[in-house]
Amino acid sequence: MYSNKLSVQLLGEVLYRYDITDIIISPGSRNAPLTIHFTNHKEYTCYSIVDERSAAFFALGMAQSKKKPVVICCTSGTASANYYPAIIEAFYQNVPLLVLTADRPENYVDIFDGQTIRQKNIYSNHIYGSFQLSESENEESITQNFLDLKKALHTCILKSGPVHINIPFSEPLYKQTEKIEIIIDKLALPYKSYNSDLYSPLLPTWNHYSKKMILVGMQQPNSKLTHLLERLADREDTIILTEITSNLNSSKFYPTIDRYMFPFGEDKMEEYKPDLLLTIGQNIVSKKIKDFLRKSNLQAHWHLDEFWHPDTYFSLTEKIEENPVIFLKKLVKISPKTSTYSLLWKQLKNEREQRHHEFVAHLPFSDLWVIKTLDKKIPDSYNLQLSNSSMIRYAQLFNFNSKNKIFCNRGASGIDGSTSTAVGFAVADHHPTVLITGDIGFFYDSNALWNKYIPHTFRIILINNGGGDIFKIIPGPDTSNALDEFFVTHHDRTAQLLAKEYNFEYLQAHNQEELVKHLESFFNSSHRPKLLEINTAGQPNSNLLREYFNYLNQE
Structure with missing residues (x-):
């Protein structure tokens, strides 16, 4: 059974002919025609992720791995706004996302109808193309929809970036048909030429x-x-x-x-x-x-x-x-x-390399020591995803394994979707994936674990220093009386209950000996994904990093 709406049937045919078949769907009613059509079409692989912000970053990770467009599909209203952080990241990182937002009919905008906002062109500052399909099913409208869809897909592929298609739907939304009335035999994939x-x-x-x-x-x-x-x-x-x-x-x-x-x-x-x-x-x-x-x-x-x-x-x-x-x-x-x-x-x-090795050879237990240790422990077979703020900066000081692909959301450099991106990458890639993350970014994006697709090979290494330690590293915040409460935001959280909730194997290390012991088996095969939490709260992390650079710079 398929949606009876011709705009949806046309969209489905165009996507299939361009070999765009991964669809990340967030539940809703207004996007029901899209959900019905994609989930009943055997050529598509559909994923259900409730949180739209997480879903979009999940798709970003999949597209990073597959190097081809991935579709995100949501209902109308603020659901579409929750896509925006990942769209910004994809825009600056040149990751191809096809953004499908269901909408109310155009004449419903700004009349106080539920879940109706100014959705058309909502991402205009960070998108490679914005398109709106017509609800009309006359021949002229179908032809224009087809041309717009082709242009949207060509833009997404050639620009390797996000493209938005807004699709108004009038009720009824759930009517189905056994027959697809629009069939497209073949479409040529676009290619980029150079002068x-x-x-x-x-x-x-x-x-x-x-x-x-x-x-x-x-x-x-x-x-x-x-x-x-x-x-x-x-x-x-x-x-x-x-x-x-x-x-x-x-x-x-x-x-x-x-x-x-x-x-x-x-x-x-x-x-x-x-x-x-x-x-x-x-x-x-x-x-x-x-x-x-x-x-x-x-x-x-x-x-x-x-x-x-x-x-x-x-x-x-x-x-x-x-x-x-x-x-x-x-x-x-x-x-x-x-x-x-x-x-x-x-x-x-x-x-500088001599000074580097001299300094790190005598490090105490700290964030810097942990990264130094992990530098030698990531197996050849793993992809490495890094979160933003402190983790990527620490990792930049080491070489890591040349046989690992390494990714970080440095398009816009936000902390908001690193875990979701890593999960999406892990689902799409045939090699296992490990995420190295800090505590603030991890807890902020904890909904990344709220889906049923996380593979048992996925690993998270959480370095929990009890707050946003980046604000002790960068110059400025430490001159403010608001440092601890409003910049660093100290906390006593651990990931133990989250690991239990989402069925991760959980390990915790508080010192060098515990970490070395856990790393001996952490990457071994298992029936569940694993989370290793390393507690460095109370250690002189920012002071050690300053001492490191001072030592490098000695004449």
């Missing part, structure tokens, strides 16, 4: 600069890109800086940026700053590198990316809208230039 000759004039200018820095931000793993960057890293005039969310791994790169960054004096700034900065990918976590480059008065900054070309360092001179591999294949053919730039950075790298 490679457009950027060829830039290539001869590469060697106008004797100090070149390539900085790679957040992106999916890419072995071809790694190989090309390694060839450039062998040159005297070029250094490659990456972050763990760059998913690039080579001993020739500088993967832990914050180890090397410190307040340069004017003379040192001139030595270490590049003449040309080439950036690839998306958001950079390190505030230190942003501050360094913004003060460097760069001669030139090229940004190479298929989607975004932000002027992050206030010096952007060239926007290269191309697949990075295509562009770099040409760039590596240019002869190297003699320079001492790479040697200068290698000396810095050797000094």
Whole structure:
């Protein structure tokens, strides 16, 4: 049985022909035609998640893994507003989400009808396309709906980002039919073409600069890109800086940026700053590198990316809208230039790595010690999801396993959906997933565990330091009398009852010995997902991090 509404039948056919078959549905009445149709169509895989905010981040994680659009579908009213945080994250992270919001008829808006808000274009500031289908079932309206749906799907795929389709429904909502009246035989998937000759004039200018820095931000793993960057890293005039969310791994790169960054004096700034900065990918976590480059008065900054070309360092001179591999294949053919730039950075790298290992070798039990320990313990087979705030900053100081894919919601960098994203990724990916999270983000997003799809291979490592310790790390909040209550928000919560409620195996560690013991079996196979809570409350976490950077920066 299928929905009798032709707009729904048309939508279903278009999605199927574009191979978009994962549907995350949040229960409601106004979206009943969509729910009925998708759940009775054998080609779709449907997931029921009550909390719309969590459902949208769940879909984000699935789309991260599958690298193709995932559908979220909700009822009318504030349900649609709860999608917004994940849509913002998907927008800045270029994750393809197809957002279907059911709505009341247009003439019901602003007449005080229940669950009716100004839904049309609700996400206009953070969406790649907004469309509204017509309820009319005449031939002209069906044709226009078809054209709009094709445009929406092409935009979602080519832009690799969120697209919104608002669908008004008049009652009755639950009428069904045994026959689908709209059948589409075939639709061609869109593909992105590049004008490679457009950027060829830039290539001869590469060697106008004797100090070149390539900085790679957040992106999916890419072995071809790694190989090309390694060839450039062998040159005297070029250094490659990456972050763990760059998913690039080579001993020739500088993967832990914050180890090397410190307040340069004017003379040192001139030595270490590049003449040309080439950036690839998306958001950079390190505030230190942003501050360094913004003060460097760069001669030139090229940004190479298929989607975004932000002027992050206030010096952007060239926007290269191309697949990075295509562009770099040409760039590596240019002869190297003699320079001492790479040697200068290698000396810095050797000094800082020695100091890093000296400091972490004698750490007491603390957040920093925990991350250092986990750095060596994540198995090869696992995907790693990191929450925002303290966890991603600590993780940036270590290399982690080069055989793990590493993700963090750094599009908008909020704490609100890290767990839900990790769960969605775990459901979609054939490799197991582990989430490393802080306590505030975990408890904030606890509805992430409220679904029946979490695989038994999923693991959560919760570092509970009793509050938002990030506010003791960043400068400013500690000068306020409101630090403990309104910034750090101290608490005594543990995850034990949540683990019991959602049928997780639960382990707790309060010291080094307990953690080492639990990690011996934590990643072993089990019939249930596992949650390991590490209690570091009361430890000098923020002080140790400051001491770490002070030790690195000693002359």
